[in-house]
Amino acid sequence: MGSDEVIDKARSGARQANDHPVVQAMARVGYAASGLIHLLIAWLALQLALGSRGESADQSGAVELLQDLPMGQPLLWVLAAGFAGLALWQVTEAIGGWHGDGKEAVFSRLKATGKTGVYLALGWTCATVARGHNTDSQDQSAQTTGELLKLPGGMILVGIIGVAVVGIGGYHVVKGARRSFLQDLVKDPGDVAEFAGAVGYIAKGIALVVVGGLFGLAAATDRASESTGLGGALTWILEQPFGPWLLGAVALGLAGYGVYSFFRARYTKV
Structure with missing residues (x-):
């Protein structure tokens, strides 16, 4: 079997999995x-903006x-399964989905691949906590950055990651x-969902x-402790002039993204 046949077979299998109910x-x-x-991250960010130093x-x-929460452990397993399923769907999208031609196709496949990693990490976090173990995203981010910085050319690699994440944020x-997230949906979900999605994104x-x-900053200073993930980023916002107000606004926006995600669960193109 030639390489082209193997690729075609893999794409065909991915399309079948993608269409599976x-x-x-x-x-x-x-x-x-x-x-x-x-929604929970938004709540924690709002508490942080109001002066609480909890989770x-x-x-x-x-x-x-x-x-x-009551029934929290079973709920975490449901979330872990959901994130795993979403990661699997992104894999089938990356391999067998229709992504147009040229640069558009490359970007779309890379985006699906990146989302696969994000959802797998979220699923792993839910499963880890459901098993009774604690996790700390900020420490994990700093530790991972520290390991990367030890590699040859590690500062450049971490810098590239930073540029990539900034690009994703700008996207x-x-x-x-532009409200272009509406293109991900099969129909117009209404004004509430559109507003929530806009402020959320x-x-x-x-x-x-x-x-x-x-x-x-971690790459420029060779200090892994500067890279602390989302929690560190929200803390950084809090430390700026008018930080509580800025963080409060971001928290409300993240809540909007959470609300939009529920609409997307109903109306997304799958």
Whole structure:
């Protein structure tokens, strides 16, 4: 069997998996799980803006909040399964989805591949906490950055990651401002969803730009501690002039993204 036949067979299998009702249903559960996580992150960020220093305002803090709720452990397993299903769907999109031609196709496949990693990480975090273990996204980010900095050319690699994350953040801001996220849906979800999506994508984009900037700072100073993920980025916003007001606005925007994610679970193209 030639390489072209192997590739064609892989794409055909991916398309079949992509169209499978179970995979599509799990992808929708994953989007709803993302909505819940973003609402909890928004709540933690708002508490931080108001002066509370409880759970870290990031994915691990949100998951640990769920752990403390009645029936929290079963819910975490549902979320873990949803994120795993969403990651699987993104894999089938990356391999077998239709992505146009040329640069558009390359960008679309890379985006699906990147999302696969994000959803796998979220699923792993949910499963880890459901098993009774704690996680700390900020420490994990700093540790990972530290390992990268030890590699030959590590500072350049971390800098490239920072630039990439800034680019992703800018993409989110543009997507929110232009309302182009509506192209991901099978129908118009209404004014509430459109407004929530717009402010949500812009707020999440701003947070990601700060995350990328902190990666860049870690690369420039050779200090892994500068790279602390989303929680560190929101703390950095808090420390700026008018920080509580800025962080409060970002928190409300992240809540909007969470609300939009529930609409996306219903109306997304799968």
